[in-house]
Amino acid sequence: MFNIFKKKDKVVISLTSSPKEPKESEKLEESKKYIRHKGISLLSLPDNYIVLDLETTGYNPHFDEIIEVACIRYSGSEKIDSFHSYVQPTPYGDDSIHYVDDFITKLTGITDDMLVTAPKFKDIANELYDYLGDSVIVGHNVNFDINFLYDNFLKCLGCEFKNDYLDTMRLSRIALPDLPHHRLKDLKEYFSIDGVQHRALNDCQITHTVLSKLLDYIQENNVDLERYLHPKRFDLTSLTGDVTLNDPSNPLYGKHCVFTGKLQRFVRKDAAQIVCNIGGCCDNSVTKKTNFLIIGGLDDIPLVKDGKSTKMKKAEKLILDGQDLKILSESTFYDLIEDSIK
DNA sequence: CTACCTCGAGCTCA
DNA sequence: CTCGAGGTAG
Incomplete structure (x- = not known):
């Protein structure tokens, strides 16, 4: 048996540079050495x-x-x-x-x-x-x-x-x-x-x-x-809640939730577990089913420039289209689950 | 769904 | 260096 660990294959082609190449790419070649x-x-x-x-x-x-x-x-x-x-x-x-x-x-x-x-x-x-x-x-x-x-x-x-x-x-x-x-x-x-x-x-x-x-x-x-050979992200949809903890009176009950950004108080999996225990359901991306998008901190996250992740942009579009979807701040989310985390 | 990027935390080598 | 937790693009 011979497993191979996947790795970005940064093969660098060397020494094809001609003298007339601009400085910028020469510097790049230089750093690659x-x-x-x-x-x-x-x-x-x-x-x-x-x-x-x-x-x-x-x-x-x-x-x-x-x-x-x-x-x-x-x-x-x-x-x-x-x-x-x-x-x-x-x-x-x-x-x-x-x-x-x-x-x-x-x-x-x-x-x-x-x-x-x-x-x-x-x-x-x-x-x-x-x-x-x-x-x-x-x-x-x-x-x-x-x-x-x-x-x-x-x-x-x-x-x-x-x-x-x-x-x-x-x-x-x-x-x-x-x-x-x-x-x-x-x-x-x-x-x-x-x-x-x-x-x-x-x-x-x-x-x-x-x-x-x-x-x-x-x-x-x-x-x-x-x-470890094929690392997978944890699949939130595979979470199953504890039925005895379900709370039909909670606004999250029976609803589809999605997270974006980094939460202060939980890692995402633990937050998702709480939602499932209430009787909600968590997904990894914003879709036509989504009812709540919970916003964590986006400051540290690369590729999120204008303060909006793609999930947020997609959610805003769906709301304009009339979907039953609400965007929750992190603290609003904590208020909703307060009773369930005792 | 799959593949790949990025950052921070924690650690081991003589 | 590796891993885990976040992101995006196709």
Whole structure:
């Protein structure tokens, strides 16, 4: 099985510009050069994949550098082979050779001595690039690693790193939403996994164990990944009210309601539930059936310029056509449902 | 109905 | 970066 997460495909055609093109579009081309065209974030795996981890001198791919890289290739749950190398970053300071500061040494155990004889990234770039091939990359918050690799491959080889990837942190947040945190450390404890953290190869092993535990859990508990692969907006028409709470004397009873804008006191689904309990019915768009349009705040919402959403404009037109439709302010709406929310 | 955009909140990586 | 809650266009 091989799911694909939908993503806007911002493919940029490069270098077709002629010298006579106006400045405006040249600037656009220029800005596009800094967009990373990465692979796709997956939620399930093909048979072959590579677990990867980097140690770096910091968080920022722009200023910081890779000091260790490790990968393990798997076929299913079986380890095939691995790749490991220290990487020598550019030294800092004067005479004495310093590659990493105390904080990073303390965190990772990697010292200047270990990097003196290490290859630079450009020396391993080809071998690593070939090793990774077009395999799916697995890692914890793997975007971090992908971004470092992307920049380094681009710089050293002039090519983009476009491999698809699976992020165990994303998977964990979906599978175990009740965990307070989803750091690798937390999952290591949660699943009782042994091993010292912050060494690249160890972290690969830990990440792989986390991965298989998560996949087992997802399998056993029928976790719905489809929802994240094809996100759907909540369908208000699917709501069913509690009949015992129906209030035939309420003006909303038996009427069709639509919301626009952001409500102060509720998310829309909860407000819709209240309407349904009264005995009303909620829809997602203004139609010939609509009796009430409830207006939340439109200020923050993009594309609503003149203070009127398209729902509001449509409603005003229908009212002119004689439809039994009233536009309610948010506070009027609260007055109407007051009795039902106790 | 389906697809895609946008914003803010919350979080993890060395 | 991802998700959820809002929007629009076709």
